[in-house]
Amino acid sequence: MTEFLKVVKYEEAVEKIGNHFPVRKIERLDLLSASGRVLAEDIIGPEDLPSFDRSTVDGFAVKAEDSFGSSESLPAYLEYQGEVKMGETAGIKIVKGQCGWIPTGGMMPPGTDAVVMVEYTERLGDDTVLIYRPVGPGENLMLRGEDVKQGQSLFNPGKIIRPQDVGFLASLGIDRIDVYQPYKIGIISTGDEIVTIEVDPGAGQVRDVNTHALASAVHSCGSIPHTYPIIKDEFQALNDAVLEALEDNDVLLLSGGSSVGIMDVTIDVLLSIPGSELLFHGLAVKPGKPTLAVKVNEKLVIGLPGHPVSALMMFNIVCSPFLKPDARRKISVKVTQNIASQPGRDDFIPVILEEDDEIWLGQPLLGKSGLMSILSLADAFIHVPYEQQGILAGSIASAWFF
Amino acid sequence: MTEFLKVVKYEEAVEKIGNHFPVRKIERLDLLSASGRVLAEDIIGPEDLPSFDRSTVDGFAVKAEDSFGSSESLPAYLEYQGEVKMGETAGIKIVKGQCGWIPTGGMMPPGTDAVVMVEYTERLGDDTVLIYRPVGPGENLMLRGEDVKQGQSLFNPGKIIRPQDVGFLASLGIDRIDVYQPYKIGIISTGDEIVTIEVDPGAGQVRDVNTHALASAVHSCGSIPHTYPIIKDEFQALNDAVLEALEDNDVLLLSGGSSVGIMDVTIDVLLSIPGSELLFHGLAVKPGKPTLAVKVNEKLVIGLPGHPVSALMMFNIVCSPFLKPDARRKISVKVTQNIASQPGRDDFIPVILEEDDEIWLGQPLLGKSGLMSILSLADAFIHVPYEQQGILAGSIASAWFF
Secondary structure, rough: OOOOOOOOHHHHHHHHHHHHHOOOOOEEEHHHHHOOOOOOOOOOOOOEEEEOOEEOOOOOEEOOHHOOOOOOOOOOEEEEEEEOOOOOOOOOOOOEEEEEOOOOOOOOOOOOOOOEHHHEEEEEEEOOOEEEEOOOOOOOEOOOOEEEOOOOOEEEOOOEHHHHHHHHHHHHOOOOOEEEEEEEEEEEOOOOOEEEOOOOOOOOOEEHHHHHHHHHHHOOOEEEEEEEEOOOOOOOHHHHHHHHHHHHEEEHHHHHHOOOOHHHHHHHHHHOOHHHEEEOOOEEEEEOOOOOOOOOOOEEEEEEEEOHHHHHHHHHHHHHHHHOOOOOOEEEEEOOOOOOOOOOEEEEEEEEEEEEOOEEEEEEEEOOOOOOOHHHOOOEEEEEEOOOOOEOOOOOEEEEEE | OOOOOOOHHHHHHHHHHHHHHOOOOOEEEEEHHHHOEEEEEOEEOOOOOOOEEEEEEOEEOOHHHHHOOOOOOOOOEEEEEEEEOOOOOOOOOOOEEEEEOOOOOOOOOOOOOEEEEHHEEEEOOEEEEEEEOOOOOOOOOOOOOEOOOOOOOOOOOOOOOOHHHHHHHHHOOOOOOEOOOOOEEEEEOOOOOEEOOOOOOOEOOOOOOOOHHHHHHHHOOOOEEEEOOEOOHHHHHHHHHHHHHHOOOEEEEEEOOOOHHHHHHHHHHOOOOOOEEEEEEEEEEOOOOOEEEEEEEEEEEEEOOHHHHHHHHHHHHHHHOOOOOOOOEEEEEEEEEEEEOOOOOEEEEEEEEEEOOOOOOEEOOOOOOOHHHHHHHHOOOEEEEEOEEEEEEOOEEEEOOO
């Protein structure tokens, strides 16, 4: 190794990567295009919502005090003044002793302060309405500004725009918002034994899984993957590829072959670039010890393990949270089998999820970690924190969907 | 109403919609383009994986029997025959009493059946290796076909292609797969009081939330939304819009205004189309009673409630599972507050999630259901099943991310 091995803890690695993740440009998009993207501005309530006092039921708009004391046996008699139509100004004006029909969502007529639901009323001819139940002031209506007040802080930068947020923004007439541009992420697989997936691997060779799995993972985080040809374990070839990829991307993911020497070469290449700084080299994480991060001026290079299960899990653990804030949604799982873990290391264990009455059951995929089929079998992975010695069967652990 | 109100249970509605969801066309895509899509073919293992016996550690490939009885104090002495290089045929051949260096992932040389990890060995000059620990046959290696066997069934149609599935397929040299084409989904908002979001609503009017929220939701399920102008509560206008939208789409989402008459008009329009069939009209679900489904020949119309919170929740409950099989990922939450529910109805209650030690805490958003801000506050929604009278504070409930 050309540098001291700077093995860091999981949290420290995430923090270092977070601190040096490149700054994103901002773009202004319409709501549908902004859907799924990360908000880049503060959203302040532009107006009161609702913009008028609205009924929340079908019924009769009244002065509440006119209904006081009414009952099934002794209804209040109110003079009918007409109806409020959807989408129109109230039109009628109510004074003491009067009422008017109002549909759900209709605008409260001036003079009224409550709505009696239609099921507690009866029409008597054209002019009279019987009220069988008292209502309090403010009952069955929503006051102007009760939902959102003008000037109220609604969203902050960093929030993912979900369909319901699109709806909420639409309800306020906000039709364009600032969001962050997607990151451009370069992906380079390295290793003497790696061949492209289109060709039949010769003896001792394996297909390039990481380029494809990482491109798909980057894409699923809403970023733009750029893939590059496979690079052999040689300084010059790797150096040229890294410089080219850094030119075109914000972040570069290298995934190392399983050969022993490649990590040294990678470090040599990266640290030979002027302005580069080693953030860490080695992670107290299973299965991601050979993970490294190097800041190269305003850009970031993350070196992932060569083994595809490890590479994809480490991408999810240290990288995806910065691409998509909700990329990792925590769930609780009941572990079905004892899991051994060394204290002084964070362990992430792929599990198969099975639905149980109350909670997901998580069956650890412990067998041979080299199996490719584990990739596809895994539904989630469990986190065994640094200080823990393992997880007993039947206990609850935190997991993330994988 | 022009037809009997066919109020159905939640499960029945989901089943009816599922049975009549349009059939999708299939397209063949490369792995990255297929990422996130739904698989439309059976995937069978095309070859053995690994395609050769591979070491899973760095060490010395041996005949296991040569290591038997070795210990720290009494190592076995083996003759060194050379090294296996990554990505190359083994090159060396081992007979009794011999060994060769092998890196992780390297091809086992003929004659060997186990690998001794490097930490339990010592080189003695150029020709001799000391073995300090016995290994059993098959130890520290993966046999050809141990991961995947040629002809083995791997994936079935209906599976979502995740990054790890892309990786797994790549490892088998499968670079193109059949996936379903995305659905085309038409979206029409109806209601006399609804105005487009770009204009300032006049007195009594509200902005068109559903077109935007549903388009975003459809998009987030990997389908293609087509939005149409807002339609007022009139037979002819709705009829023309529905016919046009059915022409261009597989599924049509109508979301009703909150005016009382619109559902009748919608039903009249839909059932006047030759070949239409009412699947249900009214759902024993809160907040989605005014939900309906009509099959129109090979296409499907789903009528959603007018209120945006209800419309989006009902879309998630009855529609999204057919667009994206993993759209609803169940989680368990501990409910922080009593929730009342009427038996004989499935209730779905939006909740705010808060992280707790072991499990998500779900704080029900019970207040006024008309609030738009509930849309954005909600992180998930809880399901209170048909037969249940409610959920007590502190108990565990099933929920879906929203």
